[in-house]
Every structure is written in structure tokens, then in C-alpha cells.
Amino acid sequence: xxxxxxxxxxxxxxxxxxxxxxxxxxxxxxxxxxxxxxxxxxxxxxxxxxxxxxxxxxxxxxxxxxxxxxxxxxxxxxxxxxxxxxxxxxxxxxxxxxxxxxxxxxxxxxxxxxxxxxxxxxxxxxxxxxxxxxxxxxxxxxxxxxxxxxxxxxxxxxxxxxxxxxxxxxxxxxxxxxxxxxxxxxxxxxxxxxxxxxxxxxxxxxxxxxxxxxxxxxxxxxxxxxxxxxxxxxxxxxxxxxxxxxxxxxxxxxxxxxxxxxxxxxxxxxxxxxxxxxxxxxxxxxxxxxxxxxxxxxxxxxxxxxxxxxxxxxxxxxxxxxxxxxxxxxxxxxxxxxxxxxxxxxxxxxxxxxxxxxxxxxxxxxxxxxxxxxxxxxxxxxxxxxxxxxxxxxxxxxxxxxxxxxxxxxxxxxxxxxxxxxxxxxxxxxxxxxxxxxxxxxxxxxxxxxxxxxxxxxxxxxxxxxxx
Amino acid sequence: xxxxxxxxxxxxxxxxxxxxxxxxxxxxxxxxxxxxxxxxxxxxxxxxxxxxxxxxxxxxxxxxxxxxxxxxxxxxxxxxxxxxxxxxxxxxxxxxxxxxxxxxxxxxxxxxxxxxxxxxxxxxxxxxxxxxxxxxxxxxxxxxxxxxxxxxxxxxxxxxxxxxxxxxxxxxxxxxxxxxxxxxxxxxxxxxxxxxxxxxxxxxxxxxxxxxxxxxxxxxxxxxxxxxxxxxxxxxxxxxxxxxxxxxxxxxxxxxxxxxxxxxxxxxxxxxxxxxxxxxxxxxxxxxxxxxxxxxxxxxxxxxxxxxxxxxxxxxxxxxxxxxxxxxxxxxxxxxxxxxxxxxxxxxxxxxxxxxxxxxxxxxxxxxxxxxxxxxxxxxxxxxxxxxxxxxxxxxxxxxxxxxxxxxxxxxxxxxxxxxxxxxxxxxxxxxxxxxxxxxxxxxxxxxxxxxxxxxxxxxxxxxxxxxxxxxxxxxxxxxxx
Numbered sequence: 001x002x003x004x005x006x007x008x009x010x011x012x013x014x015x016x017x018x019x020x021x022x023x024x025x026x027x028x029x030x031x032x033x034x035x036x037x038x039x040x041x042x043x044x045x046x047x048x049x050x051x052x053x054x055x056x057x058x059x060x061x062x063x064x065x066x067x068x069x070x071x072x073x074x075x076x077x078x079x080x081x082x083x084x085x086x087x088x089x090x091x092x093x094x095x096x097x098x099x100x101x102x103x104x105x106x107x108x109x110x111x112x113x114x115x116x117x118x119x120x121x122x123x124x125x126x127x128x129x130x131x132x133x134x135x136x137x138x139x140x141x142x143x144x145x146x147x148x149x150x151x152x153x154x155x156x157x158x159x160x161x162x163x164x165x166x167x168x169x170x171x172x173x174x175x176x177x178x179x180x181x182x183x184x185x186x187x188x189x190x191x192x193x194x195x196x197x198x199x200x201x202x203x204x205x206x207x208x209x210x211x212x213x214x215x216x217x218x219x220x221x222x223x224x225x226x227x228x229x230x231x232x233x234x235x236x237x238x239x240x241x242x243x244x245x246x247x248x249x250x251x252x253x254x255x256x257x258x259x260x261x262x263x264x265x266x267x268x269x270x271x272x273x274x275x276x277x278x279x280x281x282x283x284x285x286x287x288x289x290x291x292x293x294x295x296x297x298x299x300x301x302x303x304x305x306x307x308x309x310x311x312x313x314x315x316x317x318x319x320x321x322x323x324x325x326x327x328x329x330x331x332x333x334x335x336x337x338x339x340x341x342x343x344x345x346x347x348x349x350x351x352x353x354x355x356x357x358x359x360x361x362x363x364x365x366x367x368x369x370x371x372x373x374x375x376x377x378x379x380x381x382x383x384x385x386x387x388x389x390x391x392x393x394x395x396x397x398x399x400x401x402x403x404x405x406x407x408x409x410x411x412x413x414x415x416x417x418x419x420x421x422x423x424x425x426x427x428x429x430x431x432x433x434x435x436x437x438x439x440x441x442x443x444x445x446x447x448x449x450x451x452x453x454x455x456x457x458x459x460x461x462x463x464x465x466x467x468x
Numbered sequence: 469x470x471x472x473x474x475x476x477x478x479x480x481x482x483x484x485x486x487x488x489x490x491x492x493x494x495x496x497x498x499x500x501x502x503x504x505x506x507x508x509x510x511x512x513x514x515x516x517x518x519x520x521x522x523x524x525x526x527x528x529x530x531x532x533x534x535x536x537x538x539x540x541x542x543x544x545x546x547x548x549x550x551x552x553x554x555x556x557x558x559x560x561x562x563x564x565x566x567x568x569x570x571x572x573x574x575x576x577x578x579x580x581x582x583x584x585x586x587x588x589x590x591x592x593x594x595x596x597x598x599x600x601x602x603x604x605x606x607x608x609x610x611x612x613x614x615x616x617x618x619x620x621x622x623x624x625x626x627x628x629x630x631x632x633x634x635x636x637x638x639x640x641x642x643x644x645x646x647x648x649x650x651x652x653x654x655x656x657x658x659x660x661x662x663x664x665x666x667x668x669x670x671x672x673x674x675x676x677x678x679x680x681x682x683x684x685x686x687x688x689x690x691x692x693x694x695x696x697x698x699x700x701x702x703x704x705x706x707x708x709x710x711x712x713x714x715x716x717x718x719x720x721x722x723x724x725x726x727x728x729x730x731x732x733x734x735x736x737x738x739x740x741x742x743x744x745x746x747x748x749x750x751x752x753x754x755x756x757x758x759x760x761x762x763x764x765x766x767x768x769x770x771x772x773x774x775x776x777x778x779x780x781x782x783x784x785x786x787x788x789x790x791x792x793x794x795x796x797x798x799x800x801x802x803x804x805x806x807x808x809x810x811x812x813x814x815x816x817x818x819x820x821x822x823x824x825x826x827x828x829x830x831x832x833x834x835x836x837x838x839x840x841x842x843x844x845x846x847x848x849x850x851x852x853x854x855x856x857x858x859x860x861x862x863x864x865x866x867x868x869x870x871x872x873x874x875x876x877x878x879x880x881x882x883x884x885x886x887x888x889x890x891x892x893x894x895x896x897x898x899x900x901x902x903x904x905x906x907x908x909x910x911x912x913x914x915x916x917x918x919x920x921x922x923x924x925x926x927x928x929x930x931x932x933x934x935x936x937x938x939x940x941x942x943x944x945x946x947x948x949x950x
Contacts, residue, residue, distance in 0.1 A: 002641065025640070025641035025642055025645070026641050027641050033853065040624055041532075041533070041624065041625070044624065044641075044642055044643050045641055046638050046639075046640060046641040046642075047638075049850075060728075062726075
């Protein structure tokens with residue numbers, strides 16, 4: 001399969017990395033040769049210095065042979081135009097990044113009329129993820145699968161002596177939950193029964209929603225059933241706007257601080273029940289005047305990762321219950337776990353997850369990238385033709401970095417053991433390190449099986465658009 | 469530097485080399501030659517060392533710029549060190565340095581030889597010698613890349629360091645696929661030439677030997693008299709055509725066969741390449757016709773063959789051009805510096821660099837008249853970045869410096885300046901034969917051992933475009949870190 005990415009920004013280059021891991025041939029187009037040179041040094045992609053609207057160039061590259069084009073330049077209009085052109089030139093599917101809220105209101109019309117198959121809006125997706133997190137009652141970052149029945153939560157064990165210094169098999173009350181991974185000092189460890197939990201570890205737990213709640217009650221002293229009532233948003237960009245709008249709908253008292261006066265005016269016209277403050281968000285006096293310490297939540301969504309991080313830390317210090325930051329670069333991934341903020345949400349990963357889900361299509365219900373893209377959690381519906389149907393997990397000999405965290409069968413959540421059998425139409429939630437992605441495909445993608453089968457499949461998909 | 473990954477890649481390179489020696493071993497087996505045992509010993513030894521090296525553990529498998537340079541530079545040296553063993557062990561050369569010179573000359577597609585009597589050497593050895601041209605032509609590491617799937621990331625560093633020309637580019641999204649496409653093109657051209665030569669009455673064995681020499685733009689033959697031994701205009705023309713074809717950027721063939729034949733003729737480098745060949749051929753032919761041959765047909769034929777042989781840096785001869793008029797020799801000497809196209813198997817300074825330099829000169833003249841004019845240097849309607857121009861400048865400067873300095877070194881051998889200069893030009897440019905004492909009917913055997921080593925070094929420098937090797941031997945404070 002061949003894919004083209006136009007625009008080698010943060011999203012474009014991260015996406016290229018993920019697509020390569022999917023064994024897709026990637027061409028990256030950008031008008032800035034410097035960016036491409038950097039990209040070439042660490043990714044095995046074809047780089048083309050050109051403007052995406054250049055039809056002659058698109059033809060030269062044989063766009064008709066491509067199955068996917070992702071337009072993620074800075075400009076919404078350019079992205080739509082590129083996608084429409086590519087589609088007309090024979091590209092099978094196109095995905096455009098569109099950020100302008102005004103376009104988002106007529107998105108279905110745009111999709112239908114301009115031949116765009118999928119629209120991604122990182123700002124909106126980020127705002128939705130933040131909203132989801134804020135509306136949860138416990139305070140660690142989480143994701144949901146099987147429409148909320150299965151949850152994945154990260155817990156910082158801190159120095160809780162129910163966990164620290166114990167081996168996983170000695171932990172009590174874990175029969176209904178599964179520890180899929182441990183982050184320790186920025187590294188990811190796949191544990192087995194005899195792995196010892198150390199102070200300050202972050203454990204990634206999968207399990208039934210209500211069991212997870214029990215777990216968080218055991219762990220957290222700051223567990224409170226109380227929902228948040230008030231929130232302060234730092235930064236009035238698109239994410240800030242979307243988030244304020246959504247929180248407002250949830251009857252949460254929102255204060256939004258934005259530095260630029262003109263933007264403040266716009267926002268105050270767009271949002272009715274949100275308090276818009278014009279001022280420098282890094283000015284702690286201003287924030288205190290606006291009752292920062294009395295807030296239930298603080299969200300840093302300015303354009304600067306550093307500002308978001310530091311102010312979120314600051315807010316946590318002042319006693320805000322949930323403090324989250326938007327982080328767009330992966331620079332700080334290794335230290336974020338150690339900082340005392342509740343969640344760092346990365347728009348790039350959220351968007352990439354949504355594109356991966358779209359590409360894998362079919363039986364893949366949801367994809368969630370974790371830990372700087374080093375691992376992902378995928379929800380898959382098991383096809384009845386798969387070789388793994390009817391087998392016990394222990395007989396599947398899955399690679400070490402791949403764990404089935406939960407099986408949902410007839411609306412029941414099963415935390416699988418070695419002797420659990422897989423059945424057709426099970427929904428499984430699989431945790432998988434990115435280096436084992438190939439294995440994930442081997443186990444759960446319908447195909448004839450065997451080495452030749454794979455070669456055949458690959459050849460076929462190289463020549464003809466695959467239907468997967 | 470990540471020594472683990474460097475060792476591992478070099479190990480796989482040696483294993484690949486051991487496998488590539490097998491055909492030569494089979495030939496020596498079927499001929500029952502005296503080189504059977506040397507081949508067997510070398511193959512086993514190379515495979516064993518390679519196997520041990522691949523077992524070295526490395527923390528991570530990322531190849532950065534430093535690792536890429538080290539892999540390429542050391543890879544070529546290692547391959548030559550092992551590749552020289554059969555020649556030395558079978559007694560085909562007097563000492564090991566001679567064998568090393570001969571194999572470096574093979575891998576770098578130079579074709580300079582120290583063998584005085586080629587005919588009579590074991591068939592396996594002659595085959596191996598020519599086969600190194602074929603391997604080295606497209607790049608031994610590119611070949612390894614095509615086989616080693618694990619080298620996706622960072623492999624581009626290797627590719628960049630090994631492919632000839634100022635800017636290396638991929639033609640397929642994946643490096644492995646790019647390497648495959650290049651090798652498929654290469655194999656196709658090779659088979660086509662073998663077929664045409666066999667049709668011309670050459671034996672299959674000799675067709676292969678001369679095809680390797682042609683498409684790798686090397687120039688080893690199994691005959692003392694090179695191509696001149698075949699008194700057939702057909703064979704001369706087939707080889708001349710394929711020499712010219714091998715001096716073209718291989719990625720152009722890819723677009724050519726993908727149904728965009730016009731791309732080839734639109735390419736500025738290709739057009740200049742063809743123009744230079746045409747002008748030089750006509751100039752030499754007229755000179756030959758008036759001064760020595762007095763026959764239009766033969767003048768044209770020999771002029772065309774020799775021009776293609778020298779500009780593509782092959783070095784095959786159908787006539788002793790050392791006896792030609794000085795004007796013709798002068799043209800050939802200039803062509804030795806020009807070289808073939810970037811991304812081809814040929815050596816020299818490369819047409820594209822000449823093209824950029826010419827445009828740069830033109831721009832400077834233009835700027836004298838319009839000091840404030842903006843005039844970017846463009847090739848194929850694309851702007852050549854200032855970094856690339858600077859790199860080309862320093863390449864040319866280094867090339868000339870090396871040429872002058874090495875000429876001085878070689879002149880210590882008490883040879884005339886033309887011999888010294890042309891020997892350096894012919895090894896640095898990967899051509900093979902020079903003029904006077906190293907002319908097409910002569911060879912390099914009379915040089916002393918230090919000179920032979922220095923010339924081997926020049927061949928490697930030339931093949932890997934100077935900087936790869938220079939970076940490895942440069943003084944420590946040039947490298948900034950490490």
C-alpha cells in the first residue's frame with residue numbers, strides 16, 4: 001500500500017512514522033527542503049520537494065497508484081484543494097486536516113461535494129479527549145473501549161505500600177484487572193508475574209469499568225466522586241474554544257484566559273456563558289485574582305508546550321484538582337510521567353490514532369496510541385475466519401509485547417487467562433508495543449496464512465488497492 | 469559512535485561477499501584450475517569472520533551520519549582485503565599488495581592492473597576480478613541493503629555515502645525497493661549486453677567478463693589486448709553503446725521504462741553528457757583522420773569507442789591511444805576529469821558538477837553586469853541550493869588538490885610528469901589506463917609498493933566521492949566531536 005502525506009509538520013512527520021510501522025510505503029511532500037532533509041535522516045520515506053497543488057508533480061509521482069493521501073499542511077483551504085485534486089487524479093482515499101471551526105459546521109457538505117473521505121480536526125479531537133477526561137470521576141488519564149465497558153487507566157503508584165515493593169503475582173484484588181505495562185523513568189516495561197513494582201511507577205491497567213473504579217479508590221486519596229463544577233482554560237485558540245464550548249454545554253463554569261484582545265472579543269461573541277479574561281496567562285497574580293485555587297480543573301492549551309506544562313504544574317500546586325496540559329511535541333514525553341500534572345494530551349497522537357483507525361478500517365473499532373506512540377491499544381472484532389478462533393490464548397504463542405487485555409463476549413467483559421478461548425465475534429482489546437505491530441496484524445487480520453499467503457497479500461496490495 | 473551496528477552491518481557485508489565469490493569458485497571447479505583451494509579457503513574464512521561479526525550485539529539499530537560513513541568506508545576496505553586473498557593465495561600476483569591493488573581496482577571499477585600477463589591466469593581468478601567490477605559498479609553496500617530488510621532506518625545514510633553524485637535521491641518510498649529497482653535495471657542491462665555479445669560470436673564466458681567490465685564501467689578484460697583483440701566492429705560498437713548507457717543516471721531508466729521516455733531527453737545532465745561525447749568524438753575523429761588514420765570510418769569508430777571508454781571511466785581500449793596525436797590525447801585527458809553522470813556506475817568528477825560549475829561561472833559574469841540581480845543556479849528547472857553548490861565547490865577543490873599532491877608523490881618514482889599525472893587522474897577518476905608508461909598497452913606493475921597503496925587509496929577516494937573516506941582519516945579536530 002502506498003500513501004502520500006502532504007505537509008511535513010508535527011502531524012505529518014509523526015504520521016509518516018506510524019504508517020511506516022504499518023508497513024505502508026510513504027511519500028512525504030513539502031515545500032521546505034530543510035524539513036525533508038531532516039526527515040530523510042531518520043525515516044525510510046520518499047521525500048518530494050513540491051507544492052501539493054502542483055498537478056504536474058502529482059501526475060509525475062503517479063498519484064493514481066496511491067491509496068491514501070493525507071493533506072496536513074498548515075492551511076485548511078490548501079488541504080481541501082489538495083485532497084480534491086488528488087481524488088480527481090485517481091487517488092483512492094483522501095484525508096484532510098481542517099481546523100477552522102467555521103468549516104467544521106458544514107463538514108458533511110464539504111466531504112460529499114469535494115470528494116474527501118475523512119476529515120481530521122486535531123483541535124476538536126483534543127478538546128473531545130479533554131472533555132472526556134474531565135467528565136470522568138477519577139483523576140488519571142484514561143481511555144475507553146467497547147463503548148465504555150472496558151477502560152484503560154494509568155495509575156501512579158506513588159509510595160502506596162499496597163503496591164510498592166511487591167511482585168505483581170502477590171498483589172491482591174487484581175484478578176479482575178490486568179497490568180499491561182509499567183512506565184518507569186520514561187521507559188516502558190512489559191511485566192510478568194514476578195515483576196516488582198517500584199516507587200513512582202506508572203502502571204497501565206485494563207479492566208472492567210467498575211473494577212477500575214474500585215482500584216482507583218484503593219490507590220488514590222484524592223479520589224472524589226464529586227464532579228468538576230468549574231474550570232479555567234489557558235489559551236483561546238481553537239482547542240480552547242472547542243473545549244470551552246463543550247464544557248459550557250455540561251454546565252461547568254468556565255473561565256478562559258487569552259492574551260490577544262481581538263481574539264477575546266471574537267470568543268466573547270461566540271461563547272455566551274464563558275467568562276473571557278483578557279490578560280497574560282503566565283501572570284500568576286492575574287490567575288489568582290480569577291480564583292485559580294478555587295477551580296476544580298485547569299487546562300493549559302496555549303500554543304506553547306512549556307507554558308502549558310509549567311502553568312498546569314503551578315495550578316496543581318495551588319490546589320486545583322485536575323490539571324492537564326496540551327503537549328504537541330514529543331520532546332518531553334520521558335519526563336511528563338514524573339511531573340505532578342494529571343494528564344498531558346497530545347493532539348498529534350490523538351489525530352494519528354484516528355487516521356490509523358480509519359486506515360485499518362473494517363473490524364478495527366478503535367485505536368489509541370500510548371506513551372509517545374511506543375504502544376497502542378486496539379479494539380478488534382474477531383472475524384470467524386481467523387486462525388485464532390477457537391484457540392486458547394496460551395496456544396497462540398503471542399509475542400511478549402502483545403497482550404489481550406479484555407474480551408467482550410455477549411456484553412460480558414472477560415479478563416482473559418491463559419486458558420481463555422477466543423470465539424468468533426468477540427471484541428478484544430489488545431495492548432501492543434509498536435515493535436510488535438506486525439504480529440498484531442499476523443494474528444488478527446484475515447488472510448490465507450503462511451509465509452506465501454503473506455507475500456501474496458502484500459504483492460496484491462502493492463498492485464491493487466487492498467480492501468482491508 | 470554505535471560500534472555494535474557498524475560491526476553487524478560489516479559482518480553481513482562479508483557474508484554477502486562470500487556468497488558472491490561462489491560463482492568464481494564454481495568456474496574454477498569446473499575448469500579444475502589451481503585456484504580452487506584459494507577460493508574455498510577465502511569463502512570459508514570470509515563467511516566465518518562475517519558470521520562472527522553479525523553476532524555482535526548492539527543496543528539500538530539506528531544508523532546516524534557517523535555510522536553511515538564508517539560502514540561505507542570500512543566496508544569497501546574490508547571487502548577489498550578479503551577479495552584480494554584468492555589472487556594472492558593462487559599465486560596470480562607476486563605479493564599481497566599487488567592483489568589488493570588489483571581488487572581495489574576491481575571494486576572501484578577502475579580497471580587499472582598490475583598484471584603483465586593476463587592470458588594464462590586461472591579462469592576463476594579472471595572471472596572474480598571482472599565480477600568485482602559488477603559488484604562495485606552499483607555499490608556493494610546498496611546490494612547488501614537490498615538484501616537486508618532490517619536496515620530500513622538510517623540505511624539512507626549508507627545509500628547517500630555510496631551513490632555517486634552530489635545529491636542522492638530515492639526513486640521508491642522504501643530504500644530497499646529503491647535498491648531493488650536499481651539492481652533490476654542493472655541486471656537487465658547486463659543480460660542484454662551478454663546476449664548481444666554472444667550473438668557477435670564471443671564465448672559466453674568472455675561475454676560475461678566483458679559485460680561486467682562494461683556495465684560496471686571497470687575495464688578488466690581477460691585478453692592482453694583488451695577489446696582490440698576482437699577484430700569485429702559489431703563487438704566494438706555493442707561495448708561502446710553499453711559503456712555510454714552505463715554512464716547514464718540509472719534512475720532515468722526507471723522513468724524511461726515507466727512510460728515517461730521524454731524525461732530522459734529532458735534531463736540536462738544527460739543532454740550535456742551526450743553532447744560532450746558527440747563533440748569529443750568528432751574532434752578526435754577529424755584529428756585522427758587528418759594526422760594518422762587517413763580513413764573516415766576507422767577514425768570515427770576508434771574515436772567513438774575511446775571517447776565512450778574514457779568519459780564513462782571504463783578504460784577499455786581498441787587502439788593504443790598513447791600513439792595518437794597530442795590533440796586527441798589532450799581531449800582524452802580532459803575527459804578523464806569530466807567523468808560520467810551522477811547515479812551511474814562511472815567515476816570521475818561527474819557531469820552534473822561540471823554543469824553546476826558552468827552555470828555558476830555564467831552567474832558570476834551576469835552579476836558583474838547586474839550586481840543586484842537575483843540569479844539562482846537551476847538544473848532541470850529546480851534551484852540548486854547554496855549548500856549543494858558549496859559542497860560541489862569543495863569537492864572540485866579537493867579533487868584538484870589531491871590530483872596535484874598525488875602527482876608530486878608519484879613523480880618520486882622517477883617517471884615523467886605525463887605518466888605520473890595520468891596515473892593519478894586514471895586512478896582517482898576510476899578509469900584505469902593513463903598515458904605513456906601507464907598507457908593502454910602498459911600496466912601499473914613497475915610502481916613501488918607505497919605508490920601502489922597510495923593509488924589504491926586514490927581509487928577508493930574516487931569511487932566514494934572523496935568525503936566518505938576523507939571523513940574517516942581526517943584529523944580529529946576536523947570532526948568536531950567523537
